Amino acid sequence: MSKKPKVKIEIIKVPSITVERHKKRYYVRGHYSYTKNGRRYYVRPHYAEIHKKRYKEKGKKFKRKEIVFDNSFDKLARKVAREYEKKGYSKKEAEEIGQKTAAKVYREKLAKYMGK
Numbered sequence: 001m002s003k004k005p006k007v008k009i010e011i012i013k014v015p016s017i018t019v020e021r022h023k024k025r026y027y028v029r030g031h032y033s034y035t036k037n038g039r040r041y042y043v044r045p046h047y048a049e050i051h052k053k054r055y056k057e058k059g060k061k062f063k064r065k066e067i068v069f070d071n072s073f074d075k076l077a078r079k080v081a082r083e084y085e086k087k088g089y090s091k092k093e094a095e096e097i098g099q100k101t102a103a104k105v106y107r108e109k110l111a112k113y114m115g116k
Helices: 073-086 091-114
Strands: 006-014 017-021 024-028 031-034 040-043 046-050 053-057 060-068
Touching: 060 091, 073 091
Parallel strands: none
Antiparallel strands: 006 060, 017 053, 024 046, 031 040
16 A cells, blocks of 8 residues: 655745736827927827836745655656666666656556545
């Protein structure tokens, strides 16, 4: 019978950032406009931005829980790799097969524990 897994808690820190939202940009053609005095002046073509909102978002800390079984993953991968090397596979191929097999076993354990 397999052992129960451990719950590993990892704290993840997200730094504070400045966020921009609702930013729309459109092109304005060159045109003439008037001052309060009545003087006429030319406005060059340019891009204008509307509804631009900028705010700071505070940094956060999250607790991420991860279910971890005993560290037999590496042992199993090495054992399977050795068996495949004895069968005549190259070292690289045997390691790949060992990793894939160990991953499959680990996922099956996890699915069995989660009840799926």
